[in-house]
Structure formats: structure tokens, C-alpha cells
Amino acid sequence: MPDLNPLSLWRKLLALPNESRAKTLAVAFLVSAVCTVIVSATAVILDPVQQANRRAEQAARMDAMLAAMPDMAALIEHTGGDELETLIIDLRTGEPARDVAPDTLDVEHAFSDPVSTTPLDPERDLAGLGERPDLVPIHVLREDGRLRLVILPVVTQGYQSTIRANLALEGDLQTVAAFSIIEQGETPGLGARIDDPAWQARWRGKRVAGPDGQLRLSVVRGGGTDEFQVEGITGATRTGNAINNGIQFWLGPDGFGPVLERLAKDGR
Amino acid sequence: MKWLRVLSHPILDNNPVTLQILGICSALAVTTSLTTAATMAVALTLVLMASSVIISTIRRHIPSSIRLIVQITLIASLVVVADEIIQAYAFPISQRLSIFVGLIVTNCLVLGRAEAFAMHNPPGPAALDALGNGLGYSLILLIVAFLRELFGAGTLFGWPVLPVATDGSGFTPLKFMLLAPSAFFILGLLIWALRSVRQGQIEPPDFKIAPDTEERRP
Structure with a gap:
């Protein structure tokens, strides 16, 4: 029966030689996935603050134009x-x-x-x-x-x-x-x-x-x-x-x- | 003691800007005022430290065939995060920095430290090395920005320092200091001064110019 315990799978992956194709693909995939999550999360979490900034700036520009x-x-x-x-x-x-x-x-x-x-x-x-x-x-x-x-x-x-x-x-x-x-x-x-x-x-x-x-x-x-x-x-x-x-x-x-x-x- | 050297070495002896001539693009672009230069310096130092620590932590598992791509992906993600944070919490400054925070990705300094140091050293020294390089970069940026803002606008961090001439008397701002070439001149003079004091930083010439013996005369 194949070993499906994620922890031992993870260990096995880390133990693979760095140059093996499986590990290269796995590292590439993991790095991209983690980076994607981090970047998307920051963008989504900070979006309301940034929009408030932009709105405030637009209001200021409208005022400046009138002035x-x-x-x-x-x-x-x-x-x-x-x-x-x-x-x-x-x-x-x-x-x-x-x-x-x-x-x-x-x-x-x-x-x-x-x-x-x-x-x-x-x-x-x-x-x-x-x-x-x-x-x-x-x-x-x-x-x-x-x-x-x-x-x-x-x-x-x-x-x-x-x-x-x-x-x-x-x-x-x-x-x-x-x-x-x-x-x-x-x-x-x-x-x-x-x-x-x-x-x-x-x-x-x-x-x-x-x-x-x-x-x-x-x-x-x-x-x-x-x-x-x-x-x-x-x-x-x-x-x-x-x-x-x-x-x-x-x-x-x-x-x-x-x-x-x-x-x-x-x-x- | 050894760790202290890792930290202090890049600040003067092996400064990334004046010795390795890295990160020049941003050093020209963001140094018109101290505020933008300081923001840029903090952003770059934090990105550099984070990327060095992360890359150093996973250095044993990065296949060498894709190591540059992995490094650049991590650096780019960190830069985007830094850019988003600046846009959210320092909006007016982000408007003045425009694209230059995003261009930290292409700053050879970050990739250079990842490839040259973080890939071969544990996270602790990698963090110190990154901090040292970040501080070295920041130091040069702040010196250049100090001179440019002081003489270009008569202010420091936006506060008026030199009384600017309004009615014919006082200090007339040198508009030239706010243009990119002035940063080149200041950097060049800085490098000259530094290498006069520390002769060891002078690079040996790659070749000698021989007298032109085959000069054709009309």
C-alpha cells in the first residue's frame, strides 16, 4: 500500500536530489503558489485603504480645480x-x-x-x-x-x-x-x-x-x-x-x- | 566580531553603490528629496532582508537549474507587497515614487545579494549581510538626496532650511540639482572622494592605452 501520510511525502520530497525533475517541478510550483497567495492576499486586504486614498485624492483634485x-x-x-x-x-x-x-x-x-x-x-x-x-x-x-x-x-x-x-x-x-x-x-x-x-x-x-x-x-x-x-x-x-x-x-x-x-x- | 564585520563591511568597504556601482537607476530617480529617498531606502532594505532570509532558508532545496527564476519570483512578490503597503499607508509618497518601488525588482543589488551571499549562508548571516547592504545603499541615497534637496529646493524633508529668494535677496534654488544629471555628478564626486581616502577601492585598469604608433599623417 502506498504511503499517503503528507508528512512523510513532504520528507521524501525534501530528500530528493535537487536536480531531479520531480523536485525541480515541485519547488517551482510551491514557490509560485506561495507567492501567488501572498501577493493576492496583500492586494485584497489593502484594496479598501487604497481606494479610500484614491477617492480622497480625487476629491482634493476636484476642489483644487474649483479653486x-x-x-x-x-x-x-x-x-x-x-x-x-x-x-x-x-x-x-x-x-x-x-x-x-x-x-x-x-x-x-x-x-x-x-x-x-x-x-x-x-x-x-x-x-x-x-x-x-x-x-x-x-x-x-x-x-x-x-x-x-x-x-x-x-x-x-x-x-x-x-x-x-x-x-x-x-x-x-x-x-x-x-x-x-x-x-x-x-x-x-x-x-x-x-x-x-x-x-x-x-x-x-x-x-x-x-x-x-x-x-x-x-x-x-x-x-x-x-x-x-x-x-x-x-x-x-x-x-x-x-x-x-x-x-x-x-x-x-x-x-x-x-x-x-x-x-x-x-x-x- | 565576525558577524559585526558581515554587517559593517558593505557599508563603507564594499558599498553596493559606490564600489559595486549597483542600484544606480533608483539612486538617480528618487533622490530629489529626502522623503522619497528615505522611503525608497527603507523599502529596499526591508525587501532585501526578507528576500535574503527566505532564500537562505530554502537554499538547500533550490534546484540550481531554476535558482534565478525562484529568486526573482520571491523578490518580485516581496516588492509588490511593499508597493501595495506604501500605496495604502503612504499614498502621497507613493505618487512621487511612481514606478521606482516596483523597479526594486530589477535592482541588481537585491538579486546580487541573493545569488552571491544568501544562497551559500545560513539565514542569520544572510540577514546581517542584507541589512548591511541595505544600510550602505540607504547611506549613499540619503547623502545624495540631502545635497540635492538642500541645494535644489532649499528644504530638508520638505522643511525650509535655506531662505529661498522671493524678492531678489536670499538663496536661489539650483534647479539643476533636481535633474537626473546632478545625481550622476554627486555620485561621481562621492566615489572619487571615497577612493581617494581608501586607495584599496581603486580598480586596476583593465588595459593600458598605448601611444598610437600607426597614426597616419595626411
Whole structure:
């Protein structure tokens, strides 16, 4: 009868010559298994703490973005209370989703854990998302019922990471009030310089669409820029292109285009 | 006494950075401020010690045909764990260190100690050797970071030390110190200074440059 006692099997394994095939395989397998368990356990156990960190940082960046727009900070101060109004937009219709409470969906979950999505054709999928979540929260700031600020989330596939940003438009929905990167993992020293406030400041005051209503806001490589163009970062062409594509997508017909049209028409 | 030598030998006599010229990449990248350098130094020392102890414990059972893969797997796992912990409990620093904690895996220092020392010695000395090498690396990192942060930003650990010029008077930060080449210069000067004091560290030249006798004249 074969000996099945695990302890003696273990001893037998250790007693094998190191170069034997069985021991080589066993050591390789055991080391991988132990390492897998340790790495996975750390990742799972520490995930809640890391997510809390990330959320806190995103909130801080939102605040920083609002603070970078002088009149907006003053306006929020002035109106007081829970300043920004959150609207959950159903991108299939371009209307606010009436049956979803605004505080049940934050931007992070809208993209990481969407309730429903619409698959995108490759040629329309400028932002490289694969599928677009249907419900996305946007933030709106009003003064005396008049639209003052609209903050839209922009998510796009960058060179080596998913870039998440906020694009703030002024009340006329034609002027960029601010652009702020929330999360990115681009090449340090090159693409990662989109984090630089000096670069983000180049967005302020740019116009969104030409007189014909055609979307003209874009990131361009070097050279002269006009009132619609933001100069990209040297050495980070792919990152710049990714942001450009993200802007084209999210301000376009598959993104917030219809929403902005409706907001511009009736200011609701 | 002998154990003490295992610990102290790598700090000055056989420093991994200045004598063996290992771990240069991270020494350039994370030394713009003392905070990041210290975090990196602690992370590397802990990873180095843990990997040395583990590898030394199982050294008799590692088949030599796959020993490098086994070592690298263990080191990579420890590095990921360290990275996750830093991301969870020192988030702002992890943002500034970006990928360089993960790059400890490729730091020859860790694999070098595993292969050269931990594979042939029991866990106790292996731990001491790892600690010594970690401290040697940390020492150099902190010296470089001290100089770079002091002269590049006028601060130490983020605290203002030199009054930075705001209205024309005072200290103007040397922006050059915050760029990677300055770390090369500081490291080079350090190695020069160290080898002037300890002549034994000077390597014999591999070859002599003979006068060019076949020089063609126009």
C-alpha cells in the first residue's frame, strides 16, 4: 500500500536530489503558489485603504480645480450649502435619469462598475473605451437659476493607462473654464506631465466649437495654437492624442454632445 | 566580531553603490528629496532582508537549474507587497515614487545579494549581510538626496532650511540639482572622494592605452 501520510511525502520530497525533475517541478510550483497567495492576499486586504486614498485624492483634485477658477470659488462661497448639483445623465437619451438618485452613483463607479453599457463600434470609439456606460454623473453649478458651470468627466485610454479628467465649461457651454487630470499612469517625466498645473492652465479660456457648431477644441502638436487649440506636451504625443480623442468623443454625439445642446437650449 | 564585520563591511568597504556601482537607476530617480529617498531606502532594505532570509532558508532545496527564476519570483512578490503597503499607508509618497518601488525588482543589488551571499549562508548571516547592504545603499541615497534637496529646493524633508529668494535677496534654488544629471555628478564626486581616502577601492585598469604608433599623417 502506498504511503499517503503528507508528512512523510513532504520528507521524501525534501530528500530528493535537487536536480531531479520531480523536485525541480515541485519547488517551482510551491514557490509560485506561495507567492501567488501572498501577493493576492496583500492586494485584497489593502484594496479598501487604497481606494479610500484614491477617492480622497480625487476629491482634493476636484476642489483644487474649483479653486483654480477664481470666480467659481467665490461663487460657491457666495451660494453656500452643497454648492455643486449632481445630475445623473442617461447618455442613451441625453436626459437626466429620473429614477436614479444622484448620490447613489459617483464617477468612479459609473465607469468601473456600470449598471448598463452600450457597446461602441471601433470607428466611433475614439476614446478606446470598448463600451460606454449609459449612466454618468455630471456636476452643474447655477446662480439664480442661470447655468454658471458644467463639469464633465472625461475618460480615455492613454498611452499606457486609463486617463481620467474633468472638463469644466462655463455657463455659455462654449468656453473651457478648467481642465484637470484626476487619474493617470502615463510615462513619468513625459506623458505624466499632463498632471502639471501649468499645462492644465493652457486649457482655460479655449473655445469649444466654431460658429458653425462644429467641435473644434483639440490638443495639437507644437506650432501655433488658435482659440480652439491646446498645445500638447513635447515628447508625449501619444498621451496628447489620447486626450484629444477623449475630448472629441465625450463632447461628440456619443458623449455629452446631446446633453450640452439641451442644456444650452433651455438652461435646465 | 565576525558577524559585526558581515554587517559593517558593505557599508563603507564594499558599498553596493559606490564600489559595486549597483542600484544606480533608483539612486538617480528618487533622490530629489529626502522623503522619497528615505522611503525608497527603507523599502529596499526591508525587501532585501526578507528576500535574503527566505532564500537562505530554502537554499538547500533550490534546484540550481531554476535558482534565478525562484529568486526573482520571491523578490518580485516581496516588492509588490511593499508597493501595495506604501500605496495604502503612504499614498502621497507613493505618487512621487511612481514606478521606482516596483523597479526594486530589477535592482541588481537585491538579486546580487541573493545569488552571491544568501544562497551559500545560513539565514542569520544572510540577514546581517542584507541589512548591511541595505544600510550602505540607504547611506549613499540619503547623502545624495540631502545635497540635492538642500541645494535644489532649499528644504530638508520638505522643511525650509535655506531662505529661498522671493524678492531678489536670499538663496536661489539650483534647479539643476533636481535633474537626473546632478545625481550622476554627486555620485561621481562621492566615489572619487571615497577612493581617494581608501586607495584599496581603486580598480586596476583593465588595459593600458598605448601611444598610437600607426597614426597616419595626411
